[in-house]
Amino acid sequence: MPVDFRIAHALGQISPAQTQKIISTLVSFRNRSTLSSMVKGLPPGTGVTAAADWIYSQFQAISAQCGNCLEVHRDTFTQAPGTGPHARITQPTTLTDVYAVLRGTDPGQAARMLLVTGHYDSRNSSNFNTTDPAPGANDDASGVAVSLECARVLSKLRFPATLVFVAVAGEEQGLYGSRHLAQEARQQGWHLEGVLNNDIVGGNRTPGDKFQDEHAVRVYSEPVPADATPEQIRRILMLGYDSDSPSRELARAITEVARTYTGAPATSSEPIVSGLAPVLEFRTDRFLRGGDHESFNEQGFAAVRFSEWREDFNHQHQNVRMEDGVQYGDLLKFVDFNYVARVARLNAATMAVLADAPPEPVHVIYPFPKVFVFNNSLNDTSISWQPAPGTPADTRYMIVWRPTAAPNWTRAISAEKAREIISWAGKDATYTVTLPISKDNVIFGVMAVDPQGHRSPAVVPWPGR
Numbered sequence: 156m157p158v159d160f161r162i163a164h165a166l167g168q169i170s171p172a173q174t175q176k177i178i179s180t181l182v183s184f185r186n187r188s189t190l191s192s193m194v195k196g197l198p199p200g201t202g203v204t205a206a207a208d209w210i211y212s213q214f215q216a217i218s219a220q221c222g223n224c225l226e227v228h229r230d231t232f233t234q235a236p237g238t239g240p241h242a243r244i245t246q247p248t249t250l251t252d253v254y255a256v257l258r259g260t261d262p263g264q265a266a267r268m269l270l271v272t273g274h275y276d277s278r279n280s281s282n283f284n285t286t287d288p289a290p291g292a293n294d295d296a297s298g299v300a301v302s303l304e305c306a307r308v309l310s311k312l313r314f315p316a317t318l319v320f321v322a323v324a325g326e327e328q329g330l331y332g333s334r335h336l337a338q339e340a341r342q343q344g345w346h347l348e349g350v351l352n353n354d355i356v357g358g359n360r361t362p363g364d365k366f367q368d369e370h371a372v373r374v375y376s377e378p379v380p381a382d383a384t385p386e387q388i389r390r391i392l393m394l395g396y397d398s399d400s401p402s403r404e405l406a407r408a409i410t411e412v413a414r415t416y417t418g419a420p421a422t423s424s425e426p427i428v429s430g431l432a433p434v435l436e437f438r439t440d441r442f443l444r445g446g447d448h449e450s451f452n453e454q455g456f457a458a459v460r461f462s463e464w465r466e467d468f469n470h471q472h473q474n475v476r477m478e479d480g481v482q483y484g485d486l487l488k489f490v491d492f493n494y495v496a497r498v499a500r501l502n503a504a505t506m507a508v509l510a511d512a513p514p515e516p517v518h519v520i521y522p523f524p525k526v527f528v529f530n531n532s533l534n535d536t537s538i539s540w541q542p543a544p545g546t547p548a549d550t551r552y553m554i555v556w557r558p559t560a561a562p563n564w565t566r567a568i569s570a571e572k573a574r575e576i577i578s579w580a581g582k583d584a585t586y587t588v589t590l591p592i593s594k595d596n597v598i599f600g601v602m603a604v605d606p607q608g609h610r611s612p613a614v615v616p617w618p619g620r
């Protein structure tokens with residue numbers, strides 16, 4: 156994928172100093188426990204509601220810089236208590252999600268949305284402690300810094316599709332804020348094409364830790380859609396599509412973006428996403444743990460999680476204290492602001508590329524005859540697809556494939572080239588390409604590409620007519 160210098164220039168404006176400012180301000184609210192919204196008489200400038208007010212004001216300030224280009228929202232609701240002995244919300248509790256929307260400029264594509272999120276609530280050793288410090292510098296002021304930085308630099312550009320910049324609460328009690336937003340999105344028919352959840356992207360640097368990798372970020376994606384029915388799961392397993400959920404194709408698209416925007420291109424001195432490689436993790440989240448992307452997965456949306464390479468659990472969900480010479484607590488001093496900025500650049504690049512790219516093709520199928528015939532034509536592969544509604548007329552398509560055991564796409568050919576090789580029929584807005592490669596041996600995908608080379612995530616074909 157070629158570099159888009161307009162995007163590269165925006166990425167160059169993401170600054171470690173700005174991420175430091177955001178994270179230290181969030182830490183200054185002392186304890187951002189979601190439960191603090193119900194505590195009366197908190198000192199001014201402390202607690203989760205003050206933090207929500209500040210994030211809201213930041214989105215407004217960003218919007219003021221771009222001619223009020225953002226719609227800034229504050230979605231406050233009452234969360235009912237959880238059930239069971241381990242409930243972490245035990246009384247009706249006020250929660251606030253804060254988000255800003257940069258509407259797409261193409262009426263045919265503005266319904267398409269890309270969303271970046273982090274959670275602004277924090278906690279210390281006890282879920283119910285709303286008074287002792289819970290700085291949450293890494294978990295997850297770092298993720299909120301990514302959302303705010305993406306909003307700041309991308310709001311200076313315009314995209315055909317819509318971008319949404321989010322900070323949610325209630326993560327530490329059970330993903331309540333993200334679940335509420337994801338359910339609203341589903342009910343309101345948001346066409347969310349990709350959700351990027353950043354949680355613990357501070358690049359923790361504990362003195363003496365030799366195992367942190369400041370040039371790697373883990374990207375988690377579900378193998379099979381969380382909302383798949385048993386019958387759908389049966390078909391996914393039958394076809395060997397247990398590593399091709401839309402979330403996983405989104406994760407693969409992130410590696411494509413990183414390949415293009417990692418390191419400065421020869422023709423520009425702009426620093427871009429230099430020195431950060433996404434490491435695809437083929438599981439929904441870290442072992443036995445979860446995050447806000449799962450709320451979106453549950454509602455049928457493609458969503459992934461970014462996390463630093465190596466977490467330090469002395470600095471998560473801990474009261475700030477010294478014990479046997481060890482510092483506990485999620486403190487500002489352990490955050491690597493350069494790392495947060497790199498993660499923010501990769502997020503911003505992904506949002507920009509996917510928002511510029513045409514919509515993914517639809518009705519992507521292996522067209523099967525009514526009667527299945529065994530002959531040598533089965534060694535060839537035909538793939539058909541249609542442009543999604545609103546697709547610009549100058550959209551082109553790319554066929555990608557990989558061996559079934561390969562994690563990422565290994566080969567690609569433009570659909571027009573494929574036409575020269577074998578056959579092509581592009582009539583009535585249905586495209587068909589036939590390639591001399593057996594679908595028994597590889598997994599295929601189809602991407603939509605615009606004239607500048609921005610590519611959609613791949614869509615795998617299903618048997619159909």
Ligand SMILES: [Zn+2]
Nearest residue numbers: 294295354355
């Ligand atoms: Zn977190």
